[in-house]
Amino acid sequence: MSVQERKERERAGRERLIVATARELAEQQGWDAVTTRRLAERIEYSQPVLYSHFRGKREIIGAVALQGATEMAAAMRAATSAADGPRARVYALARAYLDFATRNPAVYDALFQLDGGLAYAQEDTPEPLKDAFAALLDCLGEVAGDGVAPGLFTEVFWAALHGVATLTRSGRLPPEETESRVELLVGRLAVV
Amino acid sequence: MSVQERKERERAGRERLIVATARELAEQQGWDAVTTRRLAERIEYSQPVLYSHFRGKREIIGAVALQGATEMAAAMRAATSAADGPRARVYALARAYLDFATRNPAVYDALFQLDGGLAYAQEDTPEPLKDAFAALLDCLGEVAGDGVAPGLFTEVFWAALHGVATLTRSGRLPPEETESRVELLVGRLAVV
DNA sequence: GATTCGATCCTAGCAGTGCTAGACATGAGA
DNA sequence: TCTCATGTCTAGCACTGCTAGGATCGAATC
Structure with a gap:
C-alpha cells in the first residue's frame, strides 16, 4: 500500500503546486495572464495534467x-x-x-x-x-x-x-x- | 459637399448600430458572448469594419x-x-x-x-x-x-x-x- | 528475471478568441 | 471615359480553453 500512498502524496503535492503557481502568476500579472499553457509550463507539466486535478480554469480560480x-x-x-x-x-x-x-x-x-x-x-x-x-x-x-x-x-x-x-x-x-x-x-x- | 455629408451620416448611423447591437447582445447573452465575429455578423458587416470605428472591443464596451x-x-x-x-x-x-x-x-x-x-x-x-x-x-x-x-x-x-x-x-x-x-x-x- | 497490463502523461489538434495585412471593388472627380 | 482614393472583405496570425488518442513507464504476476 505504501506505493499508492506515495503516489497520492505526490498527487496532492502537485495539486498544491498548481494552486500556488496560479495564485502567484495571477498576483504578478493578473488573472488574464493565467492561461492553462503558461500555468502548465510553470509547473513543468503538460496542459492535460491540470485537467486531471481540476475540471477547468474555473475550478482553479475556486481553489x-x-x-x-x-x-x-x-x-x-x-x-x-x-x-x-x-x-x-x-x-x-x-x-x-x-x-x-x-x-x-x-x-x-x-x-x-x-x-x-x-x-x-x-x-x-x-x-x-x-x-x-x-x-x-x-x-x-x-x-x-x-x-x-x-x-x-x-x-x-x-x-x-x-x-x-x-x-x-x-x-x-x-x-x-x-x-x-x-x-x-x-x-x-x-x-x- | 453633400456626398461627403451623406457618408458621414451613414458612418455615424453604423456606429450607433454597432453600439446598440453590442449592448443588446450583451444583455441577452452576457459580455462573453459579444465577440467581434458575432457582432460583425449581426450588423451584417465584416469584422474589420468594427475596427474602423473603434480601436478594439474595449472601446465598444466604453461606448x-x-x-x-x-x-x-x-x-x-x-x-x-x-x-x-x-x-x-x-x-x-x-x-x-x-x-x-x-x-x-x-x-x-x-x-x-x-x-x-x-x-x-x-x-x-x-x-x-x-x-x-x-x-x-x-x-x-x-x-x-x-x-x-x-x-x-x-x-x-x-x-x-x-x-x-x-x-x-x-x-x-x-x-x-x-x-x-x-x-x-x-x-x-x-x-x- | 521476463512479461503483461494498467495508470500516467504528452503530443497534436479542435473550435473558438481579438486583431490585422493585403487584395479587391466601387464610385467620385478629372 | 479613365484614374485613383476610399471603403470593404478574405484570409490569416498568435493566442485561448479544452480533449482525443497514442506512447511510456512502472507495479504486479508468472
Missing part, C-alpha cells in the same frame, strides 16, 4: 479563492482580537479587510469578482467561505444596533467595504481618501 | 458605458425629482440605482466592472460619467451631515450601493432582502 478565504478570515480575526472595544474592533476589521484586498488583489478577485464555481450564502457553501463571513459577523454583530439582524447588518457593511475595495482598485475612486471613507462608514453604520 | 451613464443619470434624476423631502429622495435614488443595475446588468458591468478604457474621477473623465456622479451628488449632498464633505459622502454611499448591486447579482448576497438592506443603508448613512 485559490478558498485558500484566500481562510487567510482573509485569519487576518480579520487577528486584527479584531488585537483591538479594545467594539468600535476599535470594527475599525480594525475594516482596515484589515481593505488591506487584504489591496495586498492580494488577485485572490480578492478570485473570491469576490470572478466565477470560481463556488456557492455563496447557501447550505453547501464551502467551509472557508462560511468562516470568512463568520469572522465578519463575530465583529459586526456587536454593533448592529437594536432591532437590526446581525446577519443583515454584516451583509450591508461587507457590501460597503466591497464597494470601496473594488471601485478604488479599478480606478473609479481616488485611493487617497480611503481612510476618510472608512471613518465615515464606521462612524455612521456602527452603533456603539 | 456602451457612456450611453448607459446618460440613461442612468436620467433615471436617478427622474426618481429623485418625484420624491418629497431629502430622506424620500435618497430612498428613491437608492432604489433607482439598484433597479437600473438589475434591469441593465450588461450596461452596469460596462460602467462599473469591465474595462472600457474610460477615465474615472479625473479631469478628463467623459461628461456622461461626471453627470451620473453629479446626479448622485445632487441628491446625497443634502444628507451628508455637518462636517462631512458632500463628495466624500457621495462616494461612500455610492460604493455601498455598488457593493450591494454586484454581490447580489453574482449570487453572493441573497436577493430577497435587498429592500431591508436599502433601508438600513439609508437609515444609518443619511443625516436628515
Whole structure:
C-alpha cells in the first residue's frame, strides 16, 4: 500500500503546486495572464495534467479563492482580537479587510469578482467561505444596533467595504481618501 | 459637399448600430458572448469594419458605458425629482440605482466592472460619467451631515450601493432582502 | 528475471478568441 | 471615359480553453 500512498502524496503535492503557481502568476500579472499553457509550463507539466486535478480554469480560480478565504478570515480575526472595544474592533476589521484586498488583489478577485464555481450564502457553501463571513459577523454583530439582524447588518457593511475595495482598485475612486471613507462608514453604520 | 455629408451620416448611423447591437447582445447573452465575429455578423458587416470605428472591443464596451451613464443619470434624476423631502429622495435614488443595475446588468458591468478604457474621477473623465456622479451628488449632498464633505459622502454611499448591486447579482448576497438592506443603508448613512 | 497490463502523461489538434495585412471593388472627380 | 482614393472583405496570425488518442513507464504476476 505504501506505493499508492506515495503516489497520492505526490498527487496532492502537485495539486498544491498548481494552486500556488496560479495564485502567484495571477498576483504578478493578473488573472488574464493565467492561461492553462503558461500555468502548465510553470509547473513543468503538460496542459492535460491540470485537467486531471481540476475540471477547468474555473475550478482553479475556486481553489485559490478558498485558500484566500481562510487567510482573509485569519487576518480579520487577528486584527479584531488585537483591538479594545467594539468600535476599535470594527475599525480594525475594516482596515484589515481593505488591506487584504489591496495586498492580494488577485485572490480578492478570485473570491469576490470572478466565477470560481463556488456557492455563496447557501447550505453547501464551502467551509472557508462560511468562516470568512463568520469572522465578519463575530465583529459586526456587536454593533448592529437594536432591532437590526446581525446577519443583515454584516451583509450591508461587507457590501460597503466591497464597494470601496473594488471601485478604488479599478480606478473609479481616488485611493487617497480611503481612510476618510472608512471613518465615515464606521462612524455612521456602527452603533456603539 | 453633400456626398461627403451623406457618408458621414451613414458612418455615424453604423456606429450607433454597432453600439446598440453590442449592448443588446450583451444583455441577452452576457459580455462573453459579444465577440467581434458575432457582432460583425449581426450588423451584417465584416469584422474589420468594427475596427474602423473603434480601436478594439474595449472601446465598444466604453461606448456602451457612456450611453448607459446618460440613461442612468436620467433615471436617478427622474426618481429623485418625484420624491418629497431629502430622506424620500435618497430612498428613491437608492432604489433607482439598484433597479437600473438589475434591469441593465450588461450596461452596469460596462460602467462599473469591465474595462472600457474610460477615465474615472479625473479631469478628463467623459461628461456622461461626471453627470451620473453629479446626479448622485445632487441628491446625497443634502444628507451628508455637518462636517462631512458632500463628495466624500457621495462616494461612500455610492460604493455601498455598488457593493450591494454586484454581490447580489453574482449570487453572493441573497436577493430577497435587498429592500431591508436599502433601508438600513439609508437609515444609518443619511443625516436628515 | 521476463512479461503483461494498467495508470500516467504528452503530443497534436479542435473550435473558438481579438486583431490585422493585403487584395479587391466601387464610385467620385478629372 | 479613365484614374485613383476610399471603403470593404478574405484570409490569416498568435493566442485561448479544452480533449482525443497514442506512447511510456512502472507495479504486479508468472
